Amino acid sequence: MSYFLIAARSIMLLPFLRNIKGRPFVLAVPLLWTLLFFVIPFGIVLKISFSESIYGAPPYGAMIEWLNDVTMSIRINFSSYLFLFQDNLYVKSYVSSLGLAGFATLICLFIGYPMAYGISQAPLKWRLPLLLMVILPFWTSFLIRIYAWVGILGHNGPINSLLLNLHLIDAPLTLLNNNFAVCIGLVYAYLPFMILPLYTVFEKMDSALLEAAADLGARPFLTFLKVTLPLSTSGIIIGSMLVFIPAVGEFVIPELLGGSDNLMIGKVLWTEFFNNRDWPVASAIAICLLILLVLPMIVFQRLQMRKS
Amino acid sequence: MRAKKSRLILMVIGFGYAFLYLPIMMLIVFSFNESRLVTVWSRFSTKWYYELLHNQSILKAAWVSLQVAIISATIAVIVGTLAAIVITRFKSLRGRTLFNGLLTAPMVMPDVITGLALLLLFVALEQSPFWPFSRGISTITIAHTTLAIAYVVVIITSRLAEFDRSLEEAALDLGAHPMMVFFRITLPLITPSLIAGWLLAFTISLDDVVIASFVSGAGSTTLPMIVFSSVRWGVTPQINALATIIVSLVTLGVIIAGLLINRQQRLERILNRNGR
Numbered sequence: 001m002s003y004f005l006i007a008a009r010s011i012m013l014l015p016f017l018r019n020i021k022g023r024p025f026v027l028a029v030p031l032l033w034t035l036l037f038f039v040i041p042f043g044i045v046l047k048i049s050f051s052e053s054i055y056g057a058p059p060y061g062a063m064i065e066w067l068n069d070v071t072m073s074i075r076i077n078f079s080s081y082l083f084l085f086q087d088n089l090y091v092k093s094y095v096s097s098l099g100l101a102g103f104a105t106l107i108c109l110f111i112g113y114p115m116a117y118g119i120s121q122a123p124l125k126w127r128l129p130l131l132l133m134v135i136l137p138f139w140t141s142f143l144i145r146i147y148a149w150v151g152i153l154g155h156n157g158p159i160n161s162l163l164l165n166l167h168l169i170d171a172p173l174t175l176l177n178n179n180f181a182v183c184i185g186l187v188y189a190y191l192p193f194m195i196l197p198l199y200t201v202f203e204k205m206d207s208a209l210l211e212a213a214a215d216l217g218a219r220p221f222l223t224f225l226k227v228t229l230p231l232s233t234s235g236i237i238i239g240s241m242l243v244f245i246p247a248v249g250e251f252v253i254p255e256l257l258g259g260s261d262n263l264m265i266g267k268v269l270w271t272e273f274f275n276n277r278d279w280p281v282a283s284a285i286a287i288c289l290l291i292l293l294v295l296p297m298i299v300f301q302r303l304q305m306r307k308s
Numbered sequence: 309m310r311a312k313k314s315r316l317i318l319m320v321i322g323f324g325y326a327f328l329y330l331p332i333m334m335l336i337v338f339s340f341n342e343s344r345l346v347t348v349w350s351r352f353s354t355k356w357y358y359e360l361l362h363n364q365s366i367l368k369a370a371w372v373s374l375q376v377a378i379i380s381a382t383i384a385v386i387v388g389t390l391a392a393i394v395i396t397r398f399k400s401l402r403g404r405t406l407f408n409g410l411l412t413a414p415m416v417m418p419d420v421i422t423g424l425a426l427l428l429l430f431v432a433l434e435q436s437p438f439w440p441f442s443r444g445i446s447t448i449t450i451a452h453t454t455l456a457i458a459y460v461v462v463i464i465t466s467r468l469a470e471f472d473r474s475l476e477e478a479a480l481d482l483g484a485h486p487m488m489v490f491f492r493i494t495l496p497l498i499t500p501s502l503i504a505g506w507l508l509a510f511t512i513s514l515d516d517v518v519i520a521s522f523v524s525g526a527g528s529t530t531l532p533m534i535v536f537s538s539v540r541w542g543v544t545p546q547i548n549a550l551a552t553i554i555v556s557l558v559t560l561g562v563i564i565a566g567l568l569i570n571r572q573q574r575l576e577r578i579l580n581r582n583g584r
Contacts, residue, residue: 023398026390026393026394026398027390027394027398027401029387029390030387030388030390030391030394030407030411030457031394031407033387033453033454033457034391034407034410034411034454034457036429037426037429037450037451037453037454038410038411038413038414038425038454039410040429041425041426041428041429042425044425044428044429044432045421045424045425045428048428058431111320111323111324111327112324114316114317114320114321115320115321115324117317118317118318118320118321119321121314121317128566128569128570128573129566130321132562132565132566133325133328133329134328135562136558136559136562137328137329137332139511139558139561139562140332140551140554140555140558141514141515141532141535141551141554142515143515143517143532143535143536143539144335144535144547144550144551144554145331145332147335147535147539147547147551148331148332148334148335148551149331150539151334151335151338152331152334156345156348158334188327188328188331191324191327191328192328241416242416245416245418246416246418246419248418249417249418249419249420249421250418251418251419251420251518252517252518252536255540256539256540266418266419266420269420269421269424270420273424273522279428282424283424283428286420286421286424286425289418289421290421293416293418297413297416300416301408301409301412301413
């Protein structure tokens, strides 16, 4: 037995450790962590979104003020929210974020679905390597993978030089700094999140069902529509949520590939916070984004819980 | 008909992998390019690697990132394991679903929101006299831990839910203290998921730029923050060299992990065959 184990055992036998109530301790640590670093922060965001924007540090007004020893005044200020709805920019950004994320999710589904199916049908010894190859890019730096597209889509990039050399175009196309580039970036970054849940579903699927459908005379397309597709619904939903939810609030991709005209809400929030230093408006943007995403998040959680 | 269908699927798979890998290949190839232009090939050279390894700010940031990643992954595994025990074992606890939801929510939360919320918390805490941390490495570590706990909880919960509890029950019946049962039986059984969770938490921390930018102070810069600020102003071959190093390390790690999983599966198959 190693010294480490002996040491661990003797520590465990110390009487005071025996007296620690195990269960409350096990519950308390993660509970306190999530309350302090997740629940309370959102309370603060909510509070600041109802505060007044002032010039100072921190740049928001106090909400509760003691006028004298007994009278307390609570000031709730809706101006940040009103501002969001008055200025066209914010509504537009929400709409364009949802649209771009939705479109990217669809493309991920169109590429990811056949890929996941193909991997699940591959010979057994090929499945693990193929799957690892899907996960591998996820382990490399996200930032660097997005950065790679800056070079590829640029004016001197390989796509433009290829098209120019083939004389298909006369002048380089503008592929970068627009919604097209953002969409490519989103699909590229989140495709593995679509493939993995779909693969799990396909792997569990009973191939006897497909054979039965074929034996009973169903055409392949009908079999797909009536058997494969319904059986893979949970994978489609989980995969779509895993792509859609983070894509809506994405900041890095629109910042690097979208150019200055791009309006994605994550970028707008960042600008509001860091450049304009308007914390109440930034908080209000975050709260509205949360409200937009809460429904898909609940659906996702439900499916996750049902699975486990 | 069947052959045509499988050829179509093969084409999509080929296209998919090309889409995933060509951009990374391009980064690697152009990291050995002598020219400053990252898209026009001139001559083979390793000068960007030389410059990278002598770039003090990048080296310093890499050290900061490494510290943050190791500490946050370790805390995340400890807290995440406790949380997973609560979720799978405390069946009578009310609000277990809510508890699980709160812990895993950062996984799907947009980074800008998590970053903003945590920064506002740290700013508020700084006004209290009991808060020991100023904004910097420690706050980035706390933020990354919170994010990583979500992933660790998911991994370890699924492992704890599927394994055979009779071993634990046998030990308890024989009079072992619950803590002893945990350290001698449960922990060794879930070690592979602990390692997987730690590695995932480590990568997530090394990968994050948005949350770190929100919660970091003036003096502390992580590697992704440096990379982000330099690629924001255009392409730089030094970053290509850095990418190549990261990709090679990760590929090596994944190949080793793959071989290990493969060997274990083969062992299990042999054991099963002998058992029958």
